[in-house]
Amino acid sequence: MLNQIRHSADHDAILSVENLSIDIESKRGVLHVVRGVSFHVNAGDRIGVVGESGCGKSTLALAIMRLLAPGAAPVGGSIQFLGTDLLALSETEMRRLRGNEIGMVFQDPAASLNPMMTAGRQVGETIEAHKGVSRKISASAAVDMMRSVKIPEPAVRAGQYPHQFSGGMRQRIVIAMGTANTPKLIIADEPTTALDVTVQAQVIELLEKMNTDTGSSIVFISHNIALVSEFCSRVVVMYAGRIVEEGSTSDIFSRPYHPYTSALIKSVPPLDERLADGLVPIEGRPPNLASKQVGCAFAARCSSKIEKCTQSSPPLVAMGPRKVACWVTGAHS
Amino acid sequence: MSELLKQIGETTNNAGARLGDTILEARDLHVIFGTGVRAVDGINLKIYRGETLGVVGESGCGKSTLGRTLCMLEAPTGGSVALNGLPISDMKGSSLREARKSLQMVFQDPYSSLDPRQRAGEIIGEPLLLAGVDKKQRQSRVNELLDLVSIGASGYAKFPREFSGGQRQRIGIARSLAANPEIIICDEPVSALDVSVQAQIVNLLVSLQRKLNLTYVFISHDLAVVRQMANRVAVMYLGRIVELADADKIFAAPRHPYTAALLSAVPRMLTSSAKRKPISLPGDPPSPMHLPPGCRFQARCWLRQKLGSPDVCSAVDPMLSGTGDHQAACHFQEHVDAQRGAQNA
Numbered sequence: 001m002l003n004q005i006r007h008s009a010d011h012d013a014i015l016s017v018e019n020l021s022i023d024i025e026s027k028r029g030v031l032h033v034v035r036g037v038s039f040h041v042n043a044g045d046r047i048g049v050v051g052e053s054g055c056g057k058s059t060l061a062l063a064i065m066r067l068l069a070p071g072a073a074p075v076g077g078s079i080q081f082l083g084t085d086l087l088a089l090s091e092t093e094m095r096r097l098r099g100n101e102i103g104m105v106f107q108d109p110a111a112s113l114n115p116m117m118t119a120g121r122q123v124g125e126t127i128e129a130h131k132g133v134s135r136k137i138s139a140s141a142a143v144d145m146m147r148s149v150k151i152p153e154p155a156v157r158a159g160q161y162p163h164q165f166s167g168g169m170r171q172r173i174v175i176a177m178g179t180a181n182t183p184k185l186i187i188a189d190e191p192t193t194a195l196d197v198t199v200q201a202q203v204i205e206l207l208e209k210m211n212t213d214t215g216s217s218i219v220f221i222s223h224n225i226a227l228v229s230e231f232c233s234r235v236v237v238m239y240a241g242r243i244v245e246e247g248s249t250s251d252i253f254s255r256p257y258h259p260y261t262s263a264l265i266k267s268v269p270p271l272d273e274r275l276a277d278g279l280v281p282i283e284g285r286p287p288n289l290a291s292k293q294v295g296c297a298f299a300a301r302c303s304s305k306i307e308k309c310t311q312s313s314p315p316l317v318a319m320g321p322r323k324v325a326c327w328v329t330g331a332h333s
Numbered sequence: 334m335s336e337l338l339k340q341i342g343e344t345t346n347n348a349g350a351r352l353g354d355t356i357l358e359a360r361d362l363h364v365i366f367g368t369g370v371r372a373v374d375g376i377n378l379k380i381y382r383g384e385t386l387g388v389v390g391e392s393g394c395g396k397s398t399l400g401r402t403l404c405m406l407e408a409p410t411g412g413s414v415a416l417n418g419l420p421i422s423d424m425k426g427s428s429l430r431e432a433r434k435s436l437q438m439v440f441q442d443p444y445s446s447l448d449p450r451q452r453a454g455e456i457i458g459e460p461l462l463l464a465g466v467d468k469k470q471r472q473s474r475v476n477e478l479l480d481l482v483s484i485g486a487s488g489y490a491k492f493p494r495e496f497s498g499g500q501r502q503r504i505g506i507a508r509s510l511a512a513n514p515e516i517i518i519c520d521e522p523v524s525a526l527d528v529s530v531q532a533q534i535v536n537l538l539v540s541l542q543r544k545l546n547l548t549y550v551f552i553s554h555d556l557a558v559v560r561q562m563a564n565r566v567a568v569m570y571l572g573r574i575v576e577l578a579d580a581d582k583i584f585a586a587p588r589h590p591y592t593a594a595l596l597s598a599v600p601r602m603l604t605s606s607a608k609r610k611p612i613s614l615p616g617d618p619p620s621p622m623h624l625p626p627g628c629r630f631q632a633r634c635w636l637r638q639k640l641g642s643p644d645v646c647s648a649v650d651p652m653l654s655g656t657g658d659h660q661a662a663c664h665f666q667e668h669v670d671a672q673r674g675a676q677n678a
Contacts, residue, residue, distance in 0.1 A: 198391065271601060272605060
């Protein structure tokens with residue numbers, strides 16, 4: 001099994017997710033939120049994961065960090081990080097990776113920070129915990145880290161508590177914590193969603209700098225499709241727990257193959273013109289995740305569907321440099 | 334509503350340029366909170382019948398407080414609000430309640446703005462119940478409203494949890510329409526929704542405006558959504574309107590350096606022909622409790638820096654000025670458009 005996975009992974013993959021499925025126990029039964037997802041992240045990649053609420057993108061991020069909420073658990077597949085199966089690690093081993101080799105930046109900076117601890121101490125603690133340096137050295141490293149995320153007067157600010165910072169500044173502290181140990185992989189789940197656009201631009205600039213300076217790979221999960229199109233080199237499009245299309249950003253945005261990708265891109269309001277005929281919504285809603293999916297999950301909302309689409313589920317198949325799961329526009333057609 | 338009225342509504346809204354008389358007016362409006370925060374700090378604004386005025390700005394700029402004050406959910410600490418020429422900010426009791434029927438609000442969060450224990454029909458009909466409309470008439474009006482927002486009469490007996498986020502926002506919109514308002518203040522009505530659903534709600538609001546000759550104040554931090562909705566746009570910064578213009582003009586050639594920076598920060602689709610030239614704003618906005626003398630944007634202003642920090646910016650607080658349909662509160666507004674292109678050159 002392990003050999004098989006190693007074999008199928010890309011040559012220099014940092015992260016290989018193979019056939020991962022995750023179930024969540026809820027009051028209304030078991031929800032199959034991630035359904036057989038496979039993708040690879042190579043060194044230096046910036047991979048965007050897009051899709052609407054409930055498509056499984058955030059669950060995927062939490063699963064990689066092994067931070068799924070109680071009731072949610074992987075029920076199949078593997079997550080390989082530099083050849084180690086993360087799902088097989090003990091909690092202690094996992095803690096050694098988190099914040100060290102795998103950094104994380106979540107949506108809500110307020111919830112990621114301890115309100116009782118100074119900003120400098122929180123950044124310093126991450127360094128101390130993983131590098132085994134003294135408190136004094138970690139404290140000065142924390143100030144350096146805060147300077148690198150462009151917090152003004154870092155030496156003064158290091159002594160302040162989270163509530164003394166603005167939302168944008170807090171997210172910088174979270175980024176400083178998440179990247180203090182120069183991780184090989186950064187999982188960023190909606191890192192700018194709670195921020196204003198001018199602050200968002202600064203945070204993105206910072207992540208860009210991390211990526212080019214240290215070569216950290218980034219998995220960037222966002223519902224903001226325009227932002228992903230600007231920031232990411234590759235894109236994974238998810239719908240109802242599955243990947244429906246994957247490829248380079250320029251391929252996917254200039255010529256989407258999957259009808260869902262294409263509808264999703266079309267629904268984004270443009271800034272540069274007022275559309276005379278109004279916006280183009282996707283009618284209907286995603287399927288119930290509690291049920292077994294017969295056929296393509298998007299079929300009910302798809303204008304290109306054929307009979308086969310409602311009968312069997314299209315696999316994700318390579319089409320040149322990208323992958324598409326569609327009976328009509330995919331490699332099967 | 335008569336057919337004639339409907340027709341008038343359609344021509345004015347579609348044309349966009351031909352706007353009606355002043356329906357709502359704010360004069361020297363101030364809202365100062367107990368903490369000393371000047372959330373709304375001297376706003377003069379006319380809203381014309383049948384238009385959509387977009388109000389944009391970042392968190393803390395006072396746009397939501399302005400919206401709440403315009404429909405008297407928040408009492409101004411200074412200045413006045415007039416609806417159809419009548420000063421509603423001086424009204425109390427039953428006359429204020431009566432006037433408020435014309436002024437409704439739609440909120441951001443379709444999850445928390447609906448009572449989870451009430452059925453959709455009751456939620457939508459509540460304004461009618463309060464107005465003393467009898468049960469039979471109420472039911473028929475609610476069914477009409479359910480059709481209008483494309484939920485259909487079958488939604489009448491359902492609870493909010495049985496609806497999706499987009500459908501809940503439709504119910505919020507139906508409730509706001511129950512008392513036949515003239516103006517709807519929409520505060521971030523699509524911000525909590527997925528982009529595919531957001532498009533449905535934007536299109537619904539546009540079609541309702543045409544059908545019912547509504548006037549909208551559309552408050553949003555999302556400039557692309559505002560681009561699709563608004564005839565005119567007001568940009569707010571620290572409690573003030575810093576730019577007010579025809580939508581096409583403000584998006585094509587902003588006259589305030591803050592607007593230019595805001596526009597440059599919005600991510601563009603890779604396929605968009607217009608590539609952005611980012612303008613970065615240093616630092617955070619100053620505290621709304623301790624504003625500097627002169628222009629409130631000066632500390633973060635890229636244009637001021639470019640022009641060699643002229644004294645006037647720190648000495649004189651700029652007021653809105655310019656031509657009738659394009660006003661900005663900047664001493665150097667005629668330089669903004671030319672200089673923003675050269676920002677990263």
